[in-house]
Amino acid sequence: MSDGERTVTPAPAPADDGRAAAAPPVVEATGIVKRFGPTVALNGVRITIRPGETHALVGRNGAGKSTLVSVLTGLHAPDEGTVTFGGGPAPRLSDRDAWRRRVACVYQKSTIIPTLTVAENLFLNRHHHGPHRLISWTGVRRRAQELLSAWSVDVDPQLPAGDLSVEQRQFVEIARALSFGARFIILDEPTAQLDAAAINRLFGRIRDLQHQGVTFLFISHHLQEVYEICDMVTVFRDAAHIVTAPVAELPRTELVAAMTGEAAADRRQERTGSLDECTVPALTVRGLRSDDTYTDVTFQVGAGEIVGLAGAAASGRTEVAETVVGLRAATNGDLAISGRRPRPGSVPDALAAGVGFVPQDRHHQGFVPDMSIADNATLSVPRRLGRNGFLSRGRRDRLAEGMIKNLAIKTPGPELPVSALSGGNQQKVVMARALADGPRLLVLINPTAGVDVRSKEFLLGKVEETAESGTGVLIASDELDDLRMCDRILVMFQGRVTTEIPRGWHDHDLVAAMEGVDLHA
CATH class of the missing domain: 3.40.50.300 (P-loop containing nucleotide triphosphate hydrolases)
Incomplete structure (x- = not known):
């Protein structure tokens, strides 16, 4: 033991x-x-x-x-x-x-099929057969009603499953089991x-x-x-x-x-950079609300400050971060990036306001696999590559080569497709694009998911380096190692910010807050 x-x-x-x-x-x-x-x-x-x-x-x-x-x-x-x-x-x-x-x-x-009725879902591939082996839909519905009644599930068996609430679907799945x-x-x-x-x-x-x-x-x-x-x-x-x-x-x-258990790494030391409280905040969020995901979210990220947005999978942390970068539009409230209010739900407006973004899933949101490193890394800065819609391959490659060196991407050259890279190097390409235009605010969602230990340490070090240059950083994650560098952490639980934890936290305190547990109760 x-x-x-x-x-x-x-x-x-x-x-x-x-x-x-x-x-x-x-x-x-x-x-x-x-x-x-x-x-x-x-x-x-x-x-x-x-x-x-x-x-x-x-x-x-x-x-x-x-x-x-x-x-x-x-x-x-x-x-x-x-x-x-x-x-x-x-x-x-x-x-x-x-x-x-x-x-x-x-x-x-x-696993319920929404286009089928409740009865059809309950007895899929187990239909009641009448004469000549034809399906007896009356028999299927009767058996479904008997089953639902036996386990006290109050759902109409003839109702399309797509019309059920999440709660009703769960009860139907339990009855089916x-x-x-x-x-x-x-x-x-x-x-x-x-x-x-x-x-x-x-x-x-x-x-x-x-x-x-x-x-x-x-x-x-x-x-x-x-x-x-x-x-x-x-x-x-x-x-x-x-x-x-x-x-x-x-x-x-x-x-x-x-x-x-024990902490895997120690990133609790004070960062060398100092926070300038007199400058305009990199991010200001007031009363942000989105139906069914988060409500009354208010916080700031200072220039040069690293703020963690922590919480379990359904806490709302990812949705808040995606709202900041324009992937979602809030129902109420407002936000400003370095004093500028981008149009809600507009990624181009957020980029223009100075956002750099590392999404949650690099494979589906972070890069185009068959495009080159150079094209992927410069997707967000076409104006730096030419004028009037004409792009210069030379400018693109020079810019990409600088990114490759800065992020230590292991590749024979900028023309290599991103799909040919390892997971850690693919994430470095995503990070390179996020930093391509010198962002005022860097937003990262689970930034080290699926990368090796060495790449993780490198990427987190690059985040600290970026903050020390004056960029505000918002990290939405449930991975403790991603959060150790943060100056403070805002913990979300069931769509609300419930706790603010300063630097120097212990693992069990943060995990307890993320799980909605009051250790002092």
Whole structure:
């Protein structure tokens, strides 16, 4: 057992008066190892889930939660270790019907087909057949209504699935899973798109189903939900099992500490650059609101200041950053970049105001893969390449060569297609374009996602260097290493800025705030 690890013997599910303890686990995974090439996604992890309980699985991004789900649902075979259901071995991967009878996963992104009715979704490829093997739609609808009624799902089976709310789609998916015979359901971030009232209704349904013998594995970034709905909790960190314990016996401070571990790097030292409070702020945001994503967001980024915008996936941090750069338009409120108010929802206006931008997904938003490094790096500065619509290849290449040198991009020349570069060098090209016009404000969303350690350190160092030259920096991320250099961090939770944390924070304090946990409560 590694340092800091502890295992607590699971308590019996409260709904079974102790009888579940004598029954075999609904599912038990032991010594699970899973590799994808050189990456070890799971390193000898384990989990035991007892009948009738709701068992939480928590951990930071990259901890191995999704990989374990793929193993428990038969999408991937473990390289080492065993999985059992009810004390018996897991089915062969090819026997999909056998897997469906044992386990189902309701993913954050719905698998319901919106163009089909609820009944058609419930019994897709399992339609009721009448005479001559023709589908009996009356029979399909009747079976659907019986199924929905049996599990207290108040949805019209003839309704198009595209008309359902997020909450209704989740209930339909749960009913569909139960119709195969599964009594073990994995809920993957089920509350990410729900409001408070819908979350309460979901939790009520989970409790009802628990009492009917259904067992849940509950995956969530919101730790207060773990304490509200779950009996047991297992923590993964860095592809390894850290702790399993009854929720009631694990203080929140210990749970957060188990998730974070030790800091991987130290970027808490004061930056050499000083902030000039007399200059116009690089970014001013007042009362920004966007329906269903964020509300009443107000903050400033000073010239030369690095501000972090932290939060879990559905916190609203990414949407706020995309609003600043013009990819989204706010419903209310206003923003100014170095005193200039760009037209809402206009990327060209934001660029003209002095924004440099590194988007969340470089593959879909950051570059054109078949275009050269030179063309990608200069896409945002055509006026520097020529006049009257005519571009000079010589100017383009000279400008690109300077960027290649400045960002240490490994390439034989500026004509190489970006698709031929490694992930770290591709991200450097995206960063080069963001810095091409000497921005007054640099906005970055998850700037080191999917890059190697050396490229990560280089890119973060370049961000610090840019700030020291007087550029304001806004970093929207949930990766702690991206945020260590920040002068202060604004934490978003469920669409609101809830906490401001100054430089010198500890990992567990920031993670707790991002998960909506008050460690001092």
